[in-house]
Amino acid sequence: MTAQSLGLNTFQSTMLLFAGGALLLLILVISSFKLSSETEAQAAEIAKQRLVRVAARNTSFGLLNAETGQRGFLLTGEEIYLEPYYLGSKEAKKRLDDLTAQASDPSDLERMAIIAPVVGKKLAEMEQTIALAKSGKRDEALKILASDAGLQYMGALQDNLEAISARADRAVEQGLQNLSASANRLTLTTTIGSLLVASFASLAFYIVANNTGKLQSARQSLQTLTDELEERVKDRTEALTEANEEIQRFAYIVSHDLRAPLVNIMGFTSELETASNKLAGYFSRTALDVDEQTAASIAVEDIPESVGFIRKSSVKMDGLIGAILKLSREGRRELKRERVQLDDVVETSLASLQHQIEAAGVAVDVEPSLPSVVSDRLALGQVVGNILDNAVKYLAPGRPGVISITSEESGGRVKLRIADNGRGIAEKDLTRIFDLFRRAGKPDRPGEGIGLAHVRSLVRVLGGDVTVASKLGEGTTFTVDLPKKMSGQNPSNKEQTA
Template sequence: MPVSSTTVTRRTLLMLLAGALTLLAIVAMSGWLAESTRRYSQAVARMTEIRVVAGNLLSQLQDAEIGQRGYLLTGDRHYLQPYENARNAVGGTVARLRRVNEGEAGTAGVVDRIGSLAVAKLEELEQTIALSEAGRKDEALAIVRTDRGMRLMDEARRSLADLIGQADAQLDAQVTAMGEQASLSRWVATLGTLFILLVVGGAVGIVLRYTRELVQAQRAIQILNGTLEQRVSERTVDLQRANDEIQRFAYIVSHDLRAPLVNVMGFTSEFQEGLASVRAHLDRQPAEQDDAVASEAKRAMAEDLPEAIGFIRASTTKMDRLINAILTLSRQGRRTLTPEPVSMQELLENTVASVRHQASELRCAIDVASPLPSLVSDRLALEQIFGNLIDNAVKYLDPVRPGRISVRGRADGNGLVFEVADNGRGIAPQDRERIFELFRRAGVQDRPGEGIGLAHVRALVRRLQGDVTVDSTPGQGSVFRITLPKILTLSPETPAHEA
């Protein structure tokens, strides 16, 4: 049953509404995830700083004790250098520890205890050193033998371990929450993208079905052209109206769906910036202090979250390419052809020159036969046809051998035949017609593309009243053969923009 323009518009609007609601949900979720990531980033940074400062304080107290012991044993003041450095730094380290724990009632008592122990330890060290300097070394050693300094050091170690343990517990909770958010982000992106792709697929289906019906209507006009000229004129008006409807549809798809995509990509960038901040804080943690929790956090920063962000970016980019493809194909059918004398020798040499640098990097030689026949046709369409074919030949080279691409042409009766031959991967027999269909590709999908180029080539060649075919052997190469009239003539009664 034919699809009316009203039905197409209604279905299109319903699909757009569903797609827009889905994108808005993804945008809202992305904003929430970005804010949550910022909070987690701050918490992880603070916990990491607590661990680092606590470790630094313990190291400074140990350095001070080592300097004191060395001096008491040898009497050489050079051994006091670690003590002096540590004594000057401990106060600042304790102050920094208080600052990073500010507002945490659960750790305030532990921090106060650590500060008192640090002061007491330094006083004990300073007392023994002063006695030794005054020549009362025996009294200094007697103080050391009381084990008071050892008890102070042990208490400081335990208190610092308690503080680090509490920080690790909070860090573990933050990492667990971030992992849950990463999983939620993947599910939201996956489900949202699948739904949007379904919407785009439905839109493409409507366009293709509507286009097929337009083609059938055009054929009916041609059959009735001899006797029903008036009806042909009326049908032509209907077809023009239908083509205008497709143009409006393509504009709606390309404009209204692309706008929410920009928001998704913007929030994804904010999410990625937050991820970079978290990763930077984790990377500043000394490697020797890494534990299972810190390692898991670093793995999540390096693998899980970048994977989720990459999935969102890849999905939105693919959707943008699909929308652009629909718009390109719909516009191409309305462009007015302008026949003019075209030197194929010059046109093909210029086309090859634009890809020669890329080909040389891939160890590929491109040869253009001379002389090539000239013709009267639409220059822009010819540039697009051969540009796509040569670009495809370079893209699908076989990496196991040096590439070779040949472009040649000859006269054949009332027409011309041009060939683009390569020694690339080749195309399986069952795929030789499939590759000219819209959004269809053949072979291993390891090159970028949406299956538009060859469909565009066939559409352009047919508009130029020609045809395109391919001969290929898998593993040996392909030959794309284009037949064109020597002179493109547009009949007065046929619109120049007819597809």
């Protein structure tokens, strides 16, 4: 469609079409009105020309009748001829008045100027002759008649009246032709206009129908697309959930299976220790020469030292496996949705740290009336507890600790901020502190690098996120961003198969 090649959209082109149709209709109405008023004017003009013609003819007839009556009377003296004379002259006067009133054509007016006085003279001549004849002076009257003046008057009058009549005839004929042409024009205009309006209407109807069809099919394909998209999102979510479950199961199985050999390492280490102790006792009692003394020192010093390292490493490994197991279990634990007052959570966590807080002389400032959330109480307690534990643990040397807890609510989410003025975290360490078994700064405090990994894992399970901002030597702020209402969907709780 050209409208589209002009860069118009369907709505614009349809509106344009309607506007065009309306304009066309207006033009049609105006021209019809104009043409019909023109026709009316032409009809009026024709009627007028007819009146002029009739008046001219009748004036002429009236004069002829009057003259005939006059001549008859003068010739015969019979009174009977006076009647046509009176009637004719009366008619002629009346029709002349009509003609004077109707005549508007310049040539008619010229002729009227000639006719009017001549008619007066002619009528006066006839009146004079009849008056003379009545008073018995018939000869005198006949003499006037014989002068031919009356005849000349009459000839001039007939010529001019005939000319007016002929012109009026021509005008009527012309008028009729014009009228017919106008009527034809009107018919033609109406027909063409109607056809145009009809075609505009059909075009508009076609476009609207076509667009409606397109719109419907577009809507349908959109619906299909939406459905497909939803299906895809569902599939992906399922795949992700499955992958996550698999990782959880994997962690669980690995940590369990790693434990079995560890039991052996630790078990036989102990057995070895017991055996070597017995040997050491024996050798130290019975060692006689240098060789035996060397063996004794191995039994007394080297073996216990080696065994000690094996045992220490095993214990550490057990701790690490335990941490992995704990994390994987947190991911599998069934969450309990309930309304939790953050005040309560913070208070409980602080209470369990009371001893350390007092020992280190830390000041804790909690914002009054923290908001409440719908979440898992236990998980929240562990999150807050771990962060507070770190805050109390990693104080800046030589500066009394200050911990402040604030909150912020916006758009269905709650941000809990736990800020300290402790030793801080170097920028390069900010991302790794949440990783399992990773620690930041001088390892002068006991710890396994589990707490924050645990915190992040828990917060994510709760549908939130945890971020950290810190400046080395100045302090650290942890922000726990939680949904005000945890979604009802729990993470996987499928029975494990390990």
